[in-house]
Structures are given as structure tokens and as C-alpha cells.
Amino acid sequence: MDGTVRQRGTEEAVPPAKEELRPSLHVAAWKFVNRHSALMALFSLVCFVVFWQLSSGYLISSFLIPPPTAVVRAAIPMMYSGEYFQDVGISLFRIFIGFASGTAAGVFLGLLLGRLWFIRQLFDPIIEVLRYLSPTAMIPIAVIWFGIGEMSKYFLIFWGTFFIIVVSTIDGVLRVPVTRVRAAQCLGASRVQIFTRILIPTILPAIITGMRLAMASSFMSIIPAEMLAADSGIGYLLQASASLAQTDRIFVALVTISVLGVMVDSLFRFMTRRLLHRYTVYLAAS
């Protein structure tokens, strides 16, 4: 408590240079970190890679954890041959198909269940039971149902996405403030207008959050799905490299998953900020 008060005080007291106290080092550092958060993120990642490089081969066997240089060396021929981009492309495409269909179906059912109390009572228990079946648990039966082709992967990503989106959409609908709906009723909005002009904009933040969670879940479930039931994709790359004990190639795949996840989430956040900014900004203010 005392600390935050002092900190805020010094921050604001900087411009009038009347009887300025000597700015202490930690305050200067705090201000720097606060202003250059992207730079700091880069800095901490660089530190991590340097530590990784230095420790591998000295602290830990370079077979178990190959150093970044070895990972890059393994990645270059994979990229040249084109297999790398093919695997990345097919995995992303599977995620996209399963994610898009799962989101569409999830929002639709979520709106339905959120709005219609009776149907919610009917379907909620079923959803509650099914949503604990992770996509990984569904792999064996998916392979039996859909075979080893693309459909089983679409289904598994769909499965993971769908329940997250349904639950967050229902939650969004149930949290729509009565006051706002009543205000719209007074202003003469019809039931349809309240649905399209009040309900949908109000629950958009909940759906966006659900989509981000579902995207992370899709990235997690595509890997086991491809390891167990595919002959392409990043998961297959992992599986094939493991069977040949090529740890450098395994690390290429692992780094790829992390980088892709961060990139897709950043893109998603960038797009929602660009397109849907007005539906989310006020939340921070209220």
C-alpha cells in the first residue's frame, strides 16, 4: 500500500523540477519497463535463448536439449525441402476448419440455449457431461468413425472448440444486463432488434474470449491427433522425429508450435482490436 502510493507520487512529481528528489535507480528502471513492454518481452526471450545456448552441452547433454544453433541447423534443410511448410500448412488448415465450424456451431447453440430457458435445462446436463471428454480422449473413436483421413482431425478440433464456445456464449447471454435490455425496450426496439442490436454486441467480448481459449485448445489438441492418426502435420513431424530419436527435429517442431500459437493469437487480437474495438474497450473502463 505504502509502496504504491510513493511510486505513483514520484511518477507524477517528475515534471515539476522544483525540489526534485534524486530519481532512484529502481524508479527509473520501473518507468523504462513500463514504457517499453515490447522491448522487454524481446529482451527476456533473448536472455532465455542465450541461456539455452550456453547451458546446452555444458549443464545438460546437447542430445537431450539441443542448443538453438543446432535447432536452426536442423530446420534449414527441412525448410529447403518444403516438408516443413507443408506440415505447418496442413496443421494450420486443419485447425482453421475445425475451429471455424466449431465456433459457428458453438455460437449458434450457445445463443439458443442462452435465450431459451427450457431448452437450456434440457441440453445443459448433456453439455456438462460431454465437455470433459478432451479431444485427445476422443481420438480412438474419431479414427474408427472417420478413419485416418482429414475428417477425423476436423472433428477433433471441432470437438475441442465447440464446448468452449458454447459455454462462453451461454455465459455471455446470461450476463446481458437487464437494465440495457429494458432501456432498449423503452426506446421501442422490437424483440428481433434487441437480439441483433443489444444482445449480440453485448456478448461479443465473451465470444472473443471463448475463441481465444478455443484457439489455444485447438493448438494443443491438433498435436496428439496428428501423432496418433495422421501422416502429415506438425504432430506427425514430432512423432516421426521421435521414432528416429532426432531431438533437433523434435525441437524444430516444438518451437514451431510455440511461435505459431503466439502469432495466431497476436493476429487474432490485432484483428479484433481493428474490427471490434468499440465492443470491447468500455469493459476496461467500467
Place this chain on the structure above:
Amino acid sequence: MTVTDAPHADVGSVALEGGEALAPDYLLRLRGVGHVFGEDEKRYHALDDVDLDVPRGEFLCLLGPSGCGKSTLLNIMAGFVPSTSGSIKFENREITGPGPSRMMLFQDSLLALFPWLSVTDNVEFGLKVRSVPAQERRVAAAQYLTMVGLAAHSHKFPHEMSGGMRQRLQIARALATRPDVLLMDEPFGALDAITRRNMHRVLLDVWEKTGITVVFVTHDIAESLLLADRIAIMSLGPRSRIQDLVDLRHLPRPRDPATTEFGIAYRRIEQLLNETPKAASVQ
């Protein structure tokens, strides 16, 4: 000051039994309105036998302690909640649901406003849903935003404004659809004292310019004395009803809290509020 202790007396009307035809232009007429929440053991008899007439153009304050059912009564007038018994007529027609002629204004402005719409778009909303052409909408929005002093802020968003500005926006948005009555549920309760004073001025100005009817819920005696033509004092629940109707139309406007008349009225209302628990225990 006239204090009619009998709640059934129609202040301002010609006292005739069943004299509907002779009554002045009543906008809202409540007869024997009761409301019960919940069922069985959780049953709570909030309102009982509320009679109230609101003539067109009147500024009526509903004054009472917290939990006396003021907001419930207002929600019933708005048509959000059906009453369990009695009749509520608006322009001689039974109220069955919310309608654009009865406009509610809420205390929580961030919930009531549409935060993804700009100030102008908020004001235009009520016109847009009834397909008023864009040109007309823009003119109306500009007119009412000017009336509440927000013309310079038309491109802002609700969350970028102060609480007082948001309440002025709520008033402008309400007026744009030309309702007959504003139902205000402690609209300035969350504002600081100075902002609230300004809001009183804005509201009275709007009321005088438009001739609109206002039903204003508050638990603040001074606020009701500053604003109201009449104050309906509600008794403490359960089974709360309108205990007294205080006529303030003899107090000149703009009202000055420093005057003797204001002080006398204040004391009288305080006395009436203090009688509330006694009246309840007698029952």
C-alpha cells in the same frame, strides 16, 4: 402547504365519486396496485393497495426509505414487471408491457447506455429502430444533445464521459423519442453533490422546455423538495403504500434551499417519514 393524509384523495381533481369524466388529464392512474415477490415461504408482499394519479406535465417524486418498493412501483409503471393486483392505466389504457411513451432512466448509466455506440448514435437509437430517416435523426440528436449541453461531445463514447455527462446523455436519448413520461429511478444517486446540483438544473430546464411528465424516485428529501410538484411518501415495507401526498406547487421555482418555506417543508416531510414505522406497527 397542503398535506392530504388520505392517500385516496386525488389532489387537483374534482372530488366526485366515479367522476372519471371530470378528472383532469391524468397520464397515469394507479388503483389498488399490489405486488408480491416469490412464492410460499419466500413470499414478500412488497406493495399493497397503492393508489396514485399523475396528471400530465406534473413532476412527481416518489420518496421513501430504501426497500420500500419505490423502484418496484416504477418498474410496474414502466411495464417491466406486471403487478400482482390492481390496475395501472396510462392514458386510460391498461399497461401490459414496456412502451416508448413511458421512458425509464436508470441509475447505472453505463449499463443503460449502449457503450459501443457514440453519443450521437445512442441518441439516434430510438429513432433508428423505428426507421426514422437519417437526416431527421441527426437533426433530433443535435437538438436534444444541445438541450442537455452535450453538443460538443457528440463523437465521444459513453465510457469516455463523466457520470453526470452520461446521465445527461440518458436524458437526451430519452427525449429524442418524444415520450410522454420520464420514469427516473434514483438517476443521480451515484453522482457527487455538486454534479447532482447541476443535474437538477438540467432536468428542471428540460422539464420546463418540453412540458414532459416526470415520476422521479429518490430517498433524498432535499432532492424531492428541489424538484417536485408533489411528493408521494411511501411507507416502509412490507405492504408499503403511498402514505402521504405532499403538494409543493405553492413553492416558487427555482427553489432555494436557504428559504424559510423550504426549511418548513423539509421538516414537515421528515416528520411524515418518521411516522412511517408507527403506522406500520399499528397494522
